[in-house]
Amino acid sequence: MKKLLTASAAIALSAGTAFADGHAKEVKLGVLLGFTGPIESLAPAMGAGAELAMAEVTDSGKLLDAAKVTPMRADTGCIDNGLATANGEKLLADGAHGIIGGDCSGVTGAILQNVAIPNGMVLISPSATSPGLSTMEDNGLFFRTAPSDAREGQVMAAILQDRDIDSIALTYTNNDYGKGLADAIQSSFEEVGGEVTIVTAHEDGKGDYSAEVAALASAGGDILVVAGYLDQGGLGIIQGALDTGAFDTFGLPGGMIGDSLPTNVGSDLDGSFGQIAGSDSEGAEIYAKMASDAGFDGTSAYSAESYDAAALFMLAMQAAGSVDPAEYGAKVMEVANAPGEKINPGDLGKALEILANGGDIDYEGATGVELIGPGESAGSYREIEVQDGKNVTVKFR
């Protein structure tokens, strides 16, 4: 115990000295993600992505008189509004200058309402996709580097139209994500003249889906769109529909895209198609390489978005020349969009220098960032088709 104490004291001392002579100022960014709960498998790569951007900026020594950027991790639990709000408050009390988070849509709304708005703090979420957040009053404090599900609905409708599909049956996983996405798909598809024969929910974690499949089959439709999860009820529904010969082809939104689905279902899934957020920007490749050098998987969902969220904070601070949310908040859209020089991941130092000299940048980042409307990603999607038991990207949208 005594040794441990001495050791930690020594580390604290040396860290203190390094800080004193290396960096004049410290910028603290909160990383408020669901390190426990339903997306705990994604959160580590998201946190690592955000911290990668901070380390890059700290090493460049070009942010606001060579400031050091320190990440402060905190947990949202993904579905625990109380925990998320309390941890948001704690980050503010610890002196955070901005918060990257939250992750799941529900807690993100809670943090925005209870922490960010009352305290005038800027919040950039890498992964909240609920359409409800687009219309929530945010005093210009909320941004997200992930596209809204409403956008996914439009993309899906466009894909269906291109493939000459006139009618669909639609089933969704019974939660906020599933319901929001199903609504978006239905309204977008009906807008372009398609017919939705039935919309029905399914519960995850059940073994028997014959009742759901029976209802869907009776309603009919060219294909069945399953807005669910590939490890959960979505798989059961597809298996049931194939077994009874109810549907041959399936529409697969983001939650259903993954290697395990074609593996589990087998060759019957060939010809089914869908879409998942992703871009063909060269930034994505650069980021994946940077991440693997740093020892984590950069292609994990929303990891790249987290890097971009952290980068946007620091670039906006540089553009405003301040760490005060009231001042840099207005600059977020400016650094993210044209005009200006395009910035890829790994070029944050260069971007900071351009900004310091009064120039303009257009941050592309790892996901081809383009913020629209109420400060959310315009969203590029990969159109996926299952061919020979594999998910193949056929097009970018």
Add this chain to the structure above:
Amino acid sequence: MDFLNAFVALSNFVLVPGIAYGSQLALGALGVTLIYGILRFSNFAHGDTMAFGTMVTILFTWWFQSMGISAGPLPTALLALPFGIAITMALVVGTDRAVFRFYRQQKAKPVVFVMVSLGVMFMMNGLVRFIIGPGDQRFSDGERFIIKARTFKQMTGLDEGLAIKTSQGITLVTAIIVVALLFWFLNKTRTGKSMRAYSDNEDLALLSGINPERVVMITWLIVAALATIAGTLYGLDKSFKPFTYFQLLLPIFAAAIVGGLGNPLGAIAGGFVIAMSEVMITYAWKKVAGYVLPESLEPDGLAQLLSTDYKFAVSFAILVIVLLFKPTGIFKGKAV
């Protein structure tokens, strides 16, 4: 022709899956009802006993597969089933010796037993997850279909297809064999008769020289076999996931209570009532009606009584109605 089409569509989406699901529930409910009838408590650990039995069967299936042993067109799991049953029997009898026997000697109230079984449930829950993990496991192999929807269409020239999965066929055949064996055992053998005597009147049975510990042990052995068979059939037909088995407890208890707790015949009837009502009441009758009714009467909507969201409400509504009007269940069981 239209009538045939309607019948085939109904069979494909309602009758065949309903009968398979009903058989699985019936086997599960039989186990619950036996424990209730003879040991006089509701065993909440039953769902997880099923999960444990299935898990052991899966492990043996994998082992057999790795050695290249298979049952041809039938799933390998059928070969592994006896091993699964044996190990589950050992676990269940062990649990009885270590836990339930103590409370039996104390002459504890039934509600205490229920709480104890809840504790056993959590232990088994953890044990299964510890050994095989919480995720989905697939272990079915062999021929997947007895008849495929597309083949059926080509064979008969009908517009509607009929698919019967191998697992559904096996489920029904196995369920019939198991139930026949069980009833023969309970009604014809000396041990079976002593079990029924013990169930009817414990004191009288003791006076006539029946060894209670033996009756209890045989009950557990039968229950372990039933649970493993039910779990494995369910896993073959759908997929194995510990959490799903835990959730199966609700429809199984609903089936046992609707049929009449403690009455084996009731458990079987209850299983089919619950399964069929779940599928039928939420079925959209549009397609069937379209074939049968004249054009002028064809429904525009889906002709769906209840959205599938309320699937589970259906079984519980039936449960409530039965408890209100006939508390002993459809077939006279013990009062709940």
